[in-house]
Amino acid sequence: MTAPRALSCPLCGGALAPPAASRRLVCTYCGRALLYTGEEFMPRFMIPPKLAEADHQKACRLLFRNPMLPGDLGRRAVLLRHQRIYLPFYLLTGKRGGVIAVGKERMVTKLPVQSLSGGAGMGAQMSPARYETKRTDVIVEEDSRVVLGDFHYAYSASALENWDVLDTDLKDMVAAHLDEAVSTTMAELARDADVVDVDIPLDRIVDKGVGAGPSTQGDIKILEMRTALVYLPVAVFTFRYGGEILSAARDEVEGRWLMGQLPFRKDWAPLLALPIMAGLGFVGGNALALLSGVPGGEWAGSPQTVKVVLVAGGLLGLVLVMGLQAAWLILRTPYVARLTPSGLRVEAAGTPPKNPFGPLNTFAAFMVKAMVQGRRRERWIE
Amino acid sequence: MSRPLLVPLCCPKCGSDLDGGPHALIFLCLPCGLAIHASDPRRPYSLSFAAPLLRQAAPDLYAPFWKVEGSFTWSTQDPKKERVYANQRPLGTLFVPAFWSPKAAYYDNLTLRYALQGGPQRLDGAAGPVLDGARPPEVLGELARLTWLAYLDRAADVTGVEGRFQVEDLSYAAIPFYRDGARFLDGILGVPVPEAYFSG
Numbered sequence: 170m171t172a173p174r175a176l177s178c179p180l181c182g183g184a185l186a187p188p189a190a191s192r193r194l195v196c197t198y199c200g201r202a203l204l205y206t207g208e209e210f211m212p213r214f215m216i217p218p219k220l221a222e223a224d225h226q227k228a229c230r231l232l233f234r235n236p237m238l239p240g241d242l243g244r245r246a247v248l249l250r251h252q253r254i255y256l257p258f259y260l261l262t263g264k265r266g267g268v269i270a271v272g273k274e275r276m277v278t279k280l281p282v283q284s285l286s287g288g289a290g291m292g293a294q295m296s297p298a299r300y301e302t303k304r305t306d307v308i309v310e311e312d313s314r315v316v317l318g319d320f321h322y323a324y325s326a327s328a329l330e331n332w333d334v335l336d337t338d339l340k341d342m343v344a345a346h347l348d349e350a351v352s353t354t355m356a357e358l359a360r361d362a363d364v365v366d367v368d369i370p371l372d373r374i375v376d377k378g379v380g381a382g383p384s385t386q387g388d389i390k391i392l393e394m395r396t397a398l399v400y401l402p403v404a405v406f407t408f409r410y411g412g413e414i415l416s417a418a419r420d421e422v423e424g425r426w427l428m429g430q431l432p433f434r435k436d437w438a439p440l441l442a443l444p445i446m447a448g449l450g451f452v453g454g455n456a457l458a459l460l461s462g463v464p465g466g467e468w469a470g471s472p473q474t475v476k477v478v479l480v481a482g483g484l485l486g487l488v489l490v491m492g493l494q495a496a497w498l499i500l501r502t503p504y505v506a507r508l509t510p511s512g513l514r515v516e517a518a519g520t521p522p523k524n525p526f527g528p529l530n531t532f533a534a535f536m537v538k539a540m541v542q543g544r545r546r547e548r549w550i551e
Numbered sequence: 552m553s554r555p556l557l558v559p560l561c562c563p564k565c566g567s568d569l570d571g572g573p574h575a576l577i578f579l580c581l582p583c584g585l586a587i588h589a590s591d592p593r594r595p596y597s598l599s600f601a602a603p604l605l606r607q608a609a610p611d612l613y614a615p616f617w618k619v620e621g622s623f624t625w626s627t628q629d630p631k632k633e634r635v636y637a638n639q640r641p642l643g644t645l646f647v648p649a650f651w652s653p654k655a656a657y658y659d660n661l662t663l664r665y666a667l668q669g670g671p672q673r674l675d676g677a678a679g680p681v682l683d684g685a686r687p688p689e690v691l692g693e694l695a696r697l698t699w700l701a702y703l704d705r706a707a708d709v710t711g712v713e714g715r716f717q718v719e720d721l722s723y724a725a726i727p728f729y730r731d732g733a734r735f736l737d738g739i740l741g742v743p744v745p746e747a748y749f750s751g
Contacts, residue, residue, distance in 0.1 A: 176557050185557070191573035192589060193560065202560035202568040204578075204589055212574070226648075262651070264690070266697045268709060313710040315701035317694070348747075352573060392690045396652065 186305055189213055189354035211398050214350035218421035219400040225404060228419060237506045237513050239434045242410060250407040253362035255400040257326035258343045259374055266317035273312035279304045312389055316389055322376045323410060326367040327400060334428045338510045343401055346422055350399055371396060393485035429508035435516055438499035445492060453485055483536060490533050494526050563595055577649060577684035586723035590687055596723045600678050601671030603727040603738030610727030610738055615649040615684040619691050620720040623699040627712045635707040642666035642702055645695050649684035658744050662698060671726055671739050681725045682749060692718045
């Protein structure tokens with residue numbers, strides 16, 4: 170059922186706007202109290218934004234200093250737009266109750282029993298005693314519990330299809346800040362912000378959420394339920410960085426980054442590769458110097474040493490091939506740094522181009538195979 | 552014929568406007584002593600203000616409760632349970648909160664307290680501002696039945712026990728509360744409840 174656009178006072182005929190926060194309204198013409206009985210009516214509340222512009226600026230600066238993001242992001246990113254968006258949530262509160270069968274477990278310990286045979290008295294012969302070990306059994310007894318309690322749930326009222334954010338994070342935030350919610354109207358919300366439309370029907374939430382099927386253990390019924398819409402303010406920032414347009418969203422209640430896609434710092438690959446290459450060169454050079462005696466002197470290695478050098482060289486070559494491929498992957502895969510409520514996460518935004526090291530890989534595989542097979546053959550001959 | 556979207560909120564007895572805050576679904580006519588739920592504006596319930604037993608000063612607020620009077624009957628096949636239940640002291644009048652408080656269940660169960668220790672005795676207190684009431688009267692019978700069953704369950708498990716509550720009289724009672732630092736004390740038994748008890 171859709172809300173009417175205008176109403177008329179039953180007492181004086183004056184035109185009235187549908188109520189937003191309360192079913193009770195007063196006619197602006199005759200001043201009489203009226204009750205709106207529309208079934209679709211849902212009071213609207215908003216959690217007021219707590220963060221000022223300075224807070225956002227500070228958070229952005231801190232975010233741009235993250236080592237996963239390009240070093241010049243803070244200097245070169247230009248803020249194009251700072252927009253407030255209100256995300257809608259259904260708030261369902263009510264009472265439910267019933268009697269459920271829970272079953273009660275009871276531990277029963279059987280004490281050891283000593284059985285004796287033979288007659289009693291002085292002359293009785295005692296046969297060897299038979300002992301039973303101590304045994305504990307769990308007995309489930311029938312038991313019911315009377316449940317009469319309140320429920321209190323927040324559900325996302327919008328599918329948020331273009332939002333890469335887990336709605337559980339947002340629902341928890343709404344539930345945690347309900348005490349701060351204040352009554353509001355759509356006009357008030359839309360004054361300085363965009364309001365996301367409610368596109369999930371309440372019936373679906375009730376059927377699949379709070380009223381999802383009767384309990385299998387008993388009969389818990391929803392006795393009463395009140396529904397309301399609660400709006401959560403979120404700040405969305407749009408930046409330009411080089412030729413890219415970036416965006417990031419931050420809630421304006423707790424100040425957590427919710428989502429966003431930022432460029433990944435790619436100079437990590439050569440920066441990491443440089444010390445690795447230097448290390449490999451240093452180790453390789455020293456090994457050769459040791460094998461050949463004095464640095465710059467004549468070759469002093471035996472055939473066995475030559476073999477060791479070849480194996481070590483092969484292994485170094487393998488490390489080099491793998492390192493080159495890792496560097497290639499890092500450089501050429503379109504990585505992005507994705508903002509999530511738990512922090513920045515690096516993800517591939519697409520598939521990497523074809524690996525140019527194919528022939529090198531084939532050669533390396535051939536070498537490894539030859540070395541392994543050669544050793545095996547030797548062993549077999551022995 | 553469909554129900555009109557706007558109905559005048561006026562007292563069926565004197566015709567004056569009914570009182571109620573933004574979250575109210577139960578509206579009051581203080582001069583006539585009537586309470587009317589939005590779901591059925593033609594059916595008024597009598598409204599009374601409980602006189603405080605502990606203090607003489609005017610209360611800081613009145614919290615609305617439904618005063619539910621009726622009879623509870625139970626049946627069970629188990630004679631042992633029957634004996635146990637028969638020896639239980641019957642609950643008195645049930646005062647069920649009419650204000651909306653999602654946190655009420657975390658604190659004291661005033662309904663059970665009043666039913667066991669004696670609720671408001673005199674309902675001729677001075678009128679004052681009352682918190683918004685919202686609970687519909689239709690659910691009170693089931694709430695009363697479950698309250699009784701929970702009470703009996705303390706004495707013996709209610710598995711297989713059939714309970715029925717017949718509502719005989721419903722009225723609306725405003726119970727006085729006094730501020731005591733960061734909490735409130737009810738004016739009848741002096742039970743402390745936190746401020747959040749009333750935040751709906």
